[in-house]
Amino acid sequence: MPCRSRATRPAGCGTAGHVARVDARTPRATYDAMVASIGERPRTSFVRRRRCFWSGIGIVRATMELIYAAERSDIRFDRATLLSGADYPIKSAAEIAAILDANPTAEFIEAFAMKAPNRWSEQEGVYRAPGRVERFHFRFRSRAIAIPGWRRKLPYNHVAHGGGQWWTLTHAALRHIADTGRSKPWLLRFYANTMLPDEGFIQTILANSPFGAAIANDDLRLTIWNRPEPPYPALLGPTDFDVIAKSPALFARKLSLARFPALYDRIDAELLHSDRISPETRV
Secondary structure (H helix, E strand, O other): OOOOHHHEEEHHHHOOEEOOOOOOOOOOHHHHHHHHOOOOOOOEOOOOOOOOOOOOOOHHHHHHHHHHHHOOOOOOEEEEOOOOOEEEOOOOOHHHHHHOOOOOOOOOOOOEEEOOOOOOOOOOOOOOOOOHHEEEEEEEEOOEEEEEEEEEOOOOOOEEEEOOOOOEEEEEHHHHHHHHHOOOOOHHHOOOOOOOHHHHHHHHHHOOOOOHHHHHHHOOEOOOOOOOOOOOOOOOHHHHHHHHHHHHOOEOOOOOOOOOOOOOHHHOOOOOOOOOHHHHHOO
16 A cells, blocks of 8 residues: 555556555655656555654554545455555566455454464564563654563453564455544554554454454565565565565565666566566656
8 A cells, every 4th residue: 555656556466546655754856756656547646644763653553544545535446455665566466366366355464462472472672572562662763662560461352463564455354444443542542652563553453353363374475584684674686586486475575676676677577577667657
């Protein structure tokens, strides 16, 4: 949903429509170029710009604004997928449709109980589960600090879940998230003082609902976390093409059009079977 020029192309993302968000810290000239590039496409709209900092609740608020906008729009869709400017499709539209049609009720999102053993259980400091959601955090811009000794739990017997930020969800699940956001404002207030709330808010809503049984625990993304190239996940480059081509994932991240434009062209030509995009359309 929040995506940039090449990520919104019909060859990779389907043709139902797009709802996009651009951070308020992005220079105005860059934003205007994005709007000029994709804003005139049918069924493409932009939500209000908001300043978002890494690890903060602003990312969740921005994501919810995208969800609300999609629900209010006249776009007819079966699925919605959350994309960033660093994501790119690595399967054609036909392949994506076939995979999703074969799993009509699956909710493609990573989600695990924060108190159960998970990939964050051995993380250090503020990144460790379940402390990243149980401990009270305050922050300045992108820096989060946990208050020692202060432990909390979700009210109303909700069980905290976490996982990667990205997802591809059914329209029904998206509607439930929107309804929950409106009917349970206390949930957003709780997550405002957690570490990386964008890696738990949506998961907790779905896992504590009838949609929990449909969670596939797979976000359909190719990411490389074990390469020592911070910031993580690793930036994919030309030498990663074979890994990209062999991946069963639908999207890859992180990619950089500024650093490796040839990688996009090769994905287009060999995986998406689409024409090269002219340099004038690149943002």
